[in-house]
Amino acid sequence: MEFLKPIIQRIDKELSQLDLPQNPASLYDPQRYILSTGGKRFRPALTLMACGLCGEDPEKALPAALAVEMLHNFTLIHDDMMDQADSRRSFATVHKKWDTSVAILSGDSLYTEALWQLQNLDPAIDFRAMNRCFLEGIRAVCEGQALDMEFETRNDVRLGEYITMIQGKTGGLISAALQMGGIAAGCGADRLAKLHHLGMSLGIGFQMQDDWLDVVADQTKFGKQTGGDIREGKKTCILLSAMERCNKEEIIWLQNCLEKKPMPDEDVLDIIGLFERTGALEETKNEFLGYYRQALDDLDAFDPSSHKEDLTRLLETLMMRDY
Amino acid sequence: MEFLKPIIQRIDKELSQLDLPQNPASLYDPQRYILSTGGKRFRPALTLMACGLCGEDPEKALPAALAVEMLHNFTLIHDDMMDQADSRRSFATVHKKWDTSVAILSGDSLYTEALWQLQNLDPAIDFRAMNRCFLEGIRAVCEGQALDMEFETRNDVRLGEYITMIQGKTGGLISAALQMGGIAAGCGADRLAKLHHLGMSLGIGFQMQDDWLDVVADQTKFGKQTGGDIREGKKTCILLSAMERCNKEEIIWLQNCLEKKPMPDEDVLDIIGLFERTGALEETKNEFLGYYRQALDDLDAFDPSSHKEDLTRLLETLMMRDY
Numbered sequence: 304m305e306f307l308k309p310i311i312q313r314i315d316k317e318l319s320q321l322d323l324p325q326n327p328a329s330l331y332d333p334q335r336y337i338l339s340t341g342g343k344r345f346r347p348a349l350t351l352m353a354c355g356l357c358g359e360d361p362e363k364a365l366p367a368a369l370a371v372e373m374l375h376n377f378t379l380i381h382d383d384m385m386d387q388a389d390s391r392r393s394f395a396t397v398h399k400k401w402d403t404s405v406a407i408l409s410g411d412s413l414y415t416e417a418l419w420q421l422q423n424l425d426p427a428i429d430f431r432a433m434n435r436c437f438l439e440g441i442r443a444v445c446e447g448q449a450l451d452m453e454f455e456t457r458n459d460v461r462l463g464e465y466i467t468m469i470q471g472k473t474g475g476l477i478s479a480a481l482q483m484g485g486i487a488a489g490c491g492a493d494r495l496a497k498l499h500h501l502g503m504s505l506g507i508g509f510q511m512q513d514d515w516l517d518v519v520a521d522q523t524k525f526g527k528q529t530g531g532d533i534r535e536g537k538k539t540c541i542l543l544s545a546m547e548r549c550n551k552e553e554i555i556w557l558q559n560c561l562e563k564k565p566m567p568d569e570d571v572l573d574i575i576g577l578f579e580r581t582g583a584l585e586e587t588k589n590e591f592l593g594y595y596r597q598a599l600d601d602l603d604a605f606d607p608s609s610h611k612e613d614l615t616r617l618l619e620t621l622m623m624r625d626y
Numbered sequence: 627m628e629f630l631k632p633i634i635q636r637i638d639k640e641l642s643q644l645d646l647p648q649n650p651a652s653l654y655d656p657q658r659y660i661l662s663t664g665g666k667r668f669r670p671a672l673t674l675m676a677c678g679l680c681g682e683d684p685e686k687a688l689p690a691a692l693a694v695e696m697l698h699n700f701t702l703i704h705d706d707m708m709d710q711a712d713s714r715r716s717f718a719t720v721h722k723k724w725d726t727s728v729a730i731l732s733g734d735s736l737y738t739e740a741l742w743q744l745q746n747l748d749p750a751i752d753f754r755a756m757n758r759c760f761l762e763g764i765r766a767v768c769e770g771q772a773l774d775m776e777f778e779t780r781n782d783v784r785l786g787e788y789i790t791m792i793q794g795k796t797g798g799l800i801s802a803a804l805q806m807g808g809i810a811a812g813c814g815a816d817r818l819a820k821l822h823h824l825g826m827s828l829g830i831g832f833q834m835q836d837d838w839l840d841v842v843a844d845q846t847k848f849g850k851q852t853g854g855d856i857r858e859g860k861k862t863c864i865l866l867s868a869m870e871r872c873n874k875e876e877i878i879w880l881q882n883c884l885e886k887k888p889m890p891d892e893d894v895l896d897i898i899g900l901f902e903r904t905g906a907l908e909e910t911k912n913e914f915l916g917y918y919r920q921a922l923d924d925l926d927a928f929d930p931s932s933h934k935e936d937l938t939r940l941l942e943t944l945m946m947r948d949y
Binding site: 412418 | 647650651652653704707708726727728730731732733734735737738739741742744745753754757758761764765768769771772773775776
């Protein structure tokens with residue numbers, strides 16, 4: 304997304320110039336490390352664009368954008384421990400490169416440094432509202448992650464519960480990122496509610512699309528093995544949607560397949576066949592496209608500007624992505 | 627400490643009435659659990675007393691006091707994981723009662739809920755200053771904990787570095803607790819600086835005294851085995867002070883002893899003998915008494931009040947404790 308480059312570069316520059324102390328090295332080195340491993344910088348870009356969308360210079364929202372990105376990286380350090388992941392963005396995860404104690408503590412500290420960024424906001428900005436919005440986002444992310452973990456040991460998860468989970472886990476911080484841009488611009492409650500809704504729609508749509516791409520994407524473009532979620536027995540929205548459309552026999556067959564580790568390739572293909580046959584695949588596509596359309600509708604409420612054009616382009620590009 | 631009872635009861639009542647959600651249960655049950663296991667409620671009591679000391683109704687500082695106590699309990703959840711501790715306050719630790727993923731995430735969430743308490747402060751209170759002071763305290767605690775962990779694998783820790791470590795790990799939050807009471811009362815920079823210094827002196831004195839009591843206390847009163855730190859090979863201020871006074875031969879003997887797991891009782895007694903002979907024990911006592919006296923001196927700057935009397939009594943009671 305070429306048009307986003309200047310924004311991403313602005314964020315990367317600020318992140319590389321953060322004045323994190325040198326010592327204790329075991330506390331701050333892991334933070335510098337994870338922030339240097341890249342990532343799409345998608346959330347802080349939304350903060351800057353939302354500030355512009357609401358008629359202010361995006362620079363005003365820069366401390367909030369940094370807070371959002373640092374918070375996101377803190378959640379990655381702790382999530383990777385919970386998921387026992389060895390690598391992220393092609394780099395060793397913090398608990399692998401150091402150890403679990405370092406990962407717990409440097410994560411806590413990165414959370415603290417994220418909050419600290421808000422202290423750098425212009426005094427004219429409503430600090431209390433900004434802090435509240437950020438905390439609401441973090442709370443939603445924690446609740447979503449807890450639900451996700453609870454789902455792992457449950458066999459009766461409903462599609463509606465899944466939506467609630469991704470609303471928190473994915474939607475929470477995206478929605479906060481947008482609203483924080485709005486608060487930096489001095490927006491009133493009406494426009495903040497629009498930004499909140501936009502963020503939730505985008506978050507849910509994006510995550511459902513991710514589940515969908517796992518089944519249909521060209522694996523050379525997607526960068527992951529097609530059907531990876533199926534092999535892992537993940538409760539994606541497609542699986543849950545299919546299960547709500549299956550008869551008893553099919554459910555028993557499906558649960559039987561999901562217990563096989565590793566799952567044979569032919570079972571993966573059969574499950575994809577079931578996803579197609581039940582209409583779960585098609586339905587999921589319609590669902591996520593609907594969420595993207597809602598997000599685009601939310602944008603309509605804002606006055607025309609280059610920032611609005613950028614956000615529209617971003618949403619349309621994401622909506623059409625095939626990887 | 628009978629005179630503190632009304633304050634502690636006030637805090638306990640508020641903590642038991644926190645409106646933490648019921649779900650996700652894996653997120654909020656561990657938080658309710660650790661907050662219900664008691665603890666001295668020493669830090670939040672300081673916040674309320676400091677607010678009274680500065681001439682305001684202590685009730686004004688209640689949200690800040692709750693934030694401090696909740697933050698403290700969050701650090702316990704994560705510290706117990708790093709220390710691989712099985713129990714705390716005679717209850718199973720969170721990662722033992724649930725698991726490590728639950729402990730990481732419910733800790734993160736308790737940190738978030740602690741920050742959230744500040745949103746309940748009276749709008750007339752300087753929210754931004756309160757938030758800043760709290761974050762400074764948390765940052766100090768994280769840095770102190772990181773140093774403490776780094777010390778475990780080092781054989782060349784100096785006494786001065788140890789003081790820096792406990793300034794952060796113990797002094798950071800005590801100092802923030804007092805200052806937050808002052809901020810709730812609308813104190814200026816001068817009195818806040820006094821409260822900061824008071825908190826640091828108290829934190830350092832209290833921790834050095836803890837190290838000292840580990841060696842000299844009557845184990846039936848102290849509730850821990852005498853010499854427990856020696857057996858664990860902990861780098862306490864007495865050990866570091868003794869090592870700075872030993873000759874080469876004694877250091878080699880000492881390091882040899884400390885490597886024995888489990889350490890024979892006669893070695894523990896010999897090490898205590900060395901602590902006495904080198905004067906490290908006496909010196910540590912003088913040091914911590916000096917810190918308590920500094921804390922009492924800091925109190926002098928404040929106008930007479932019942933809160934000042936309570937704080938003086940608290941400091942004197944702690945100073946004389948033998949357990």
